[in-house]
Amino acid sequence: MIYTVTFNPALDYVVRVDHFALGEVNRTEQERIYYGGKGLNVSAVLSTLGYGNTALGFVAGFTGDEIERGVKGLGFRSDFIRVEKGLSRINVKLKSQEETEINGMGPEITGEDVTQLFEKLDRLTAGDVLVLSGSIPKSINDDIYERIMESLDGRGVRIVVDATKDLLINVLPYHPFLIKPNNHELGEMFGVTLHGPEEIIDYGKRLQKKGARNVLISMAGDGAILITEEEEVFRMGVPKGTVKNSVGAGDSMVAGFIAGYLENGSFEHALRLGSAAGSASAFSEGLAGKEDIMRLYEKLSKEGF
Ligand SMILES: Nc1ncnc2c1ncn2[C@@H]1O[C@H](COP(=O)(O)OP(=O)(O)O)[C@@H](O)[C@H]1O
Ligand SMILES: O=P(O)(O)OC[C@H]1O[C@](O)(COP(=O)(O)O)[C@@H](O)[C@@H]1O
Numbered sequence: 001m002i003y004t005v006t007f008n009p010a011l012d013y014v015v016r017v018d019h020f021a022l023g024e025v026n027r028t029e030q031e032r033i034y035y036g037g038k039g040l041n042v043s044a045v046l047s048t049l050g051y052g053n054t055a056l057g058f059v060a061g062f063t064g065d066e067i068e069r070g071v072k073g074l075g076f077r078s079d080f081i082r083v084e085k086g087l088s089r090i091n092v093k094l095k096s097q098e099e100t101e102i103n104g105m106g107p108e109i110t111g112e113d114v115t116q117l118f119e120k121l122d123r124l125t126a127g128d129v130l131v132l133s134g135s136i137p138k139s140i141n142d143d144i145y146e147r148i149m150e151s152l153d154g155r156g157v158r159i160v161v162d163a164t165k166d167l168l169i170n171v172l173p174y175h176p177f178l179i180k181p182n183n184h185e186l187g188e189m190f191g192v193t194l195h196g197p198e199e200i201i202d203y204g205k206r207l208q209k210k211g212a213r214n215v216l217i218s219m220a221g222d223g224a225i226l227i228t229e230e231e232e233v234f235r236m237g238v239p240k241g242t243v244k245n246s247v248g249a250g251d252s253m254v255a256g257f258i259a260g261y262l263e264n265g266s267f268e269h270a271l272r273l274g275s276a277a278g279s280a281s282a283f284s285e286g287l288a289g290k291e292d293i294m295r296l297y298e299k300l301s302k303e304g305f
Helices: 038-048 061-074 111-121 144-152 165-169 183-190 196-209 249-264 267-282 290-302
Strands: 002-006 010-016 030-036 054-059 077-082 089-095 099-102 129-133 158-162 214-218 224-227 233-236
Touching (some): 002 038, 010 061, 030 038, 030 061, 038 129, 038 249, 054 061, 054 111, 061 077, 077 111, 129 249, 144 158, 158 249, 165 183, 183 214, 196 214, 196 224, 214 249, 214 267, 224 267, 249 267, 267 290
Parallel strands (some): 129 158
Antiparallel strands (some): 010 030, 089 099, 214 224, 224 233
16 A cells, blocks of 8 residues: 655645735746645656555645545545644745745644654554655654654565655654755755756765665756666656646656556666656646556656666
8 A cells, every 4th residue: 555644735825926026915827726735746747647545644724624625636535633722824826927836834743743643644554655745834853754664664564755854854764765955955955056956966876875775856948867775876857848837746757667667676767657656747737637547657768768
């Protein structure tokens, strides 16, 4: 079974504004609402690619009701924990001359709520895949990902972590199967700005030395680099296309990678399917559909990436 955990699901409010002006009244040209949060996006794309999965996480308030209702139509199972205080987030994604995001902080999650999550995770067994993805609400201690990994240590569960800074660094001693920082996040973890693939590979390998098994570094329009536990390094470019909305591209990449790896155990295939899913979502208004992903997969294969 595949499980995803989203501590902080969101409604993503994506608005397009022509020439956004700070401090002025701006009017939208287009507005859309998507069900978001990294784990939920991973769940949605996995299900698009034919991999059934269960999304775990916390929801609160009327926005939480809507998330719980809406994701029922996305093809995966959900088993959320309802929390009493606060609201699930509305994350604002402003598309104009530049892309700007305001991600909310999320509801108040108590120790009891967290215990409920641990009870659900206690069902996981050897061969299961667990995706821990995204930020955590302020009310939770930032050692939560490590505590989850510690509780599952030795059970043969493959754990994928897509998070930033300490949330990610602290899980490395538990040997996550895959981590996916982007190049900026990778630099941020070491307090440096990375220039070019050599530096990115060097710093990616440092995360491996700290315990990560496979490190996938995404670089938006510049593609991705994968450093595997078999000491191979793969680079993948991106197909040509018009970017419509890159929110969720990273999550789509994680989902594509997992689907590809589960299919035949090949890291190269996983990277290609992950890259195709990432670009296909960047080229779509919302998350990509299967046809688009497979079309870009073929393109990446033909172009020899
Ligand atoms: N502008 C783009 N053009 C083509 N592909 C893209 C673009 N942005 C993202 N992608 C694809 O999606 C992957 C993940 O995107 P990225 O923006 O690096 O992740 P994140 O959202 O986690 O920062 C990239 O490695 C690439 O394959
Ligand atoms: O949990 P965080 O880090 O605040 O991120 C949440 C946001 O990330 C997203 O999952 C998109 O993530 P990516 O663009 O990295 O794939 C949005 O749907 C959501 O608003």
